[in-house]
Amino acid sequence: MSLEITPLGDSALIVRVGDSLGEVLATQRLLAGAKISGVEEVAPALASVAVFFESPSALTNATATLQALLRTRRPTAPATAASRVVEVPVCYEPAYGLDLLPVARHTGLSPREIALCHASGEYEVRCVGFTPGFPYLSGLPKTLTTPRRAAPRVAVPPGAVAIAGGQAGIYPLASPGGWNIIGRTPLRLFDPAREPAALLRAGDRVRFVALTETEFARWEK
Amino acid sequence: MGKIIVRRAGPLTTVQDLGRPRHRFAGIAPGGALDPHALRVANLLVGNPEEAALLEITLGPAEFSCTDERVVALCGAEVHDSLGQPIRLAPNESLPLRAPRRGCRAWLAIAGGLAVPPILGSFATDLRGGFGGWKGRALRDGDELPLGPAPSPLKFRGPSAPWRAPAEWARTGARHAVLRVIPGAEWDDFAPATQTIFLHESYAVAAAADRMGARLAGATLPRLTNSELLSEAVAPGTIQVAHDGQPIVLLGDCQTMGGYPKIAHVITVDLPLAAQLRPNDIVRFQPVNATEAQELFAAREADLALFRVGLALRVAR
Numbered sequence: 088m089s090l091e092i093t094p095l096g097d098s099a100l101i102v103r104v105g106d107s108l109g110e111v112l113a114t115q116r117l118l119a120g121a122k123i124s125g126v127e128e129v130a131p132a133l134a135s136v137a138v139f140f141e142s143p144s145a146l147t148n149a150t151a152t153l154q155a156l157l158r159t160r161r162p163t164a165p166a167t168a169a170s171r172v173v174e175v176p177v178c179y180e181p182a183y184g185l186d187l188l189p190v191a192r193h194t195g196l197s198p199r200e201i202a203l204c205h206a207s208g209e210y211e212v213r214c215v216g217f218t219p220g221f222p223y224l225s226g227l228p229k230t231l232t233t234p235r236r237a238a239p240r241v242a243v244p245p246g247a248v249a250i251a252g253g254q255a256g257i258y259p260l261a262s263p264g265g266w267n268i269i270g271r272t273p274l275r276l277f278d279p280a281r282e283p284a285a286l287l288r289a290g291d292r293v294r295f296v297a298l299t300e301t302e303f304a305r306w307e308k
Numbered sequence: 309m310g311k312i313i314v315r316r317a318g319p320l321t322t323v324q325d326l327g328r329p330r331h332r333f334a335g336i337a338p339g340g341a342l343d344p345h346a347l348r349v350a351n352l353l354v355g356n357p358e359e360a361a362l363l364e365i366t367l368g369p370a371e372f373s374c375t376d377e378r379v380v381a382l383c384g385a386e387v388h389d390s391l392g393q394p395i396r397l398a399p400n401e402s403l404p405l406r407a408p409r410r411g412c413r414a415w416l417a418i419a420g421g422l423a424v425p426p427i428l429g430s431f432a433t434d435l436r437g438g439f440g441g442w443k444g445r446a447l448r449d450g451d452e453l454p455l456g457p458a459p460s461p462l463k464f465r466g467p468s469a470p471w472r473a474p475a476e477w478a479r480t481g482a483r484h485a486v487l488r489v490i491p492g493a494e495w496d497d498f499a500p501a502t503q504t505i506f507l508h509e510s511y512a513v514a515a516a517a518d519r520m521g522a523r524l525a526g527a528t529l530p531r532l533t534n535s536e537l538l539s540e541a542v543a544p545g546t547i548q549v550a551h552d553g554q555p556i557v558l559l560g561d562c563q564t565m566g567g568y569p570k571i572a573h574v575i576t577v578d579l580p581l582a583a584q585l586r587p588n589d590i591v592r593f594q595p596v597n598a599t600e601a602q603e604l605f606a607a608r609e610a611d612l613a614l615f616r617v618g619l620a621l622r623v624a625r
Binding site for chain 2: 289
């Protein structure tokens, strides 16, 4: 595994590992587990791990330790058995799947086929970002690959289940967004009063389960 | 317990502290005061712990009062003549803040701090997430926020304290800012001629400037490659180049990850200047290396430590 360390300003570093969830998580665990003094947070991204320090001085003091750690200890792949599986109920009815028709036009599938296909996928949370609690999911079936909307929506409703390119995601909060909305979940993906606030974290596996409108309404209560 | 009354909130006033920097894994921006140094100095001036919650005031005018006697101090843009010097506010005395001629933001510390409930370890307002600070939102006219008990007595006669912050810490607004930068991960995605343009041309701050970042307008910075970047971490001070070739300086409420090329990063000690950028201000970039950035930071921290000791002696007297 090749590692490339690149500065992110004067108080953080990015360790690029490769476009693999296993490598990202293993590197994150290695660096976070080492409890290097002055490290504020070790945060995973798609193909890299960022190490944030408390200050530029903390970065300077810890760089040699960090380099030595990455040189001498090869991050090992985490046991897949350790990852959680989270079931996410989704209502794919047209009232919630606001972009089912454009996705149907692009993929040649019917809205019902889109729902079945989306719910048949095995997804992994690659990282969480964009807005608090927004999971970037890999594992979208290739037949659903659809470019993002030409014009982003000003306000995507919270819980919107969406796809763009080869990725899938869920909007936790009302926010602007350009992904195609194919359904909605009644789950709260982000709740600052909850511990942890974000429902999903990198490494979790996600399964979507279809809900009827009646079932969705019952969930909402 | 005393309260602060928001008589006039102004365009955007929020409760801030040093933010919540350990929640990026959940997509939560570190946030907090866009100039954390100003927050620390203003708090120290009134005898607070330096990380206490205070008000970040954008532009103004704004107006506040407290229900009991409080010492307050301001740092940042010139919203008041007392910048950098603590003043005593009598119960219900008005503190009117004007719209600054230069600079964008000021930090108002109140002895005792703002006693708002902490969320995820911080008092800071996360506007996009809609949580933290005061009800997860910007302050409105008529809001009343609880204050903490005033800390160890600050003894001085008259309306203002005989101590003040160094002028360059107290007054940070300028129409022409020179931001020192170190190269970003995609620095080499730009031709040497483009790098020279970035380091020598002036950029104007565009209208789209908020707590997430300031868009700049000027000579375009074409990238040598069209390859898509995988989203990776960004941080306050990161300068991204958008698809239109214009740079964006990210600030404290920026997203945790971004997919635009990172041409450079504003160094930590110049984040106070970046926090003051407002539309039509002129920005230039000056290159430094990582060692200089670290030494400048260490020197400022040493100065702050001396300042802290000096204040402690005065307060204890």
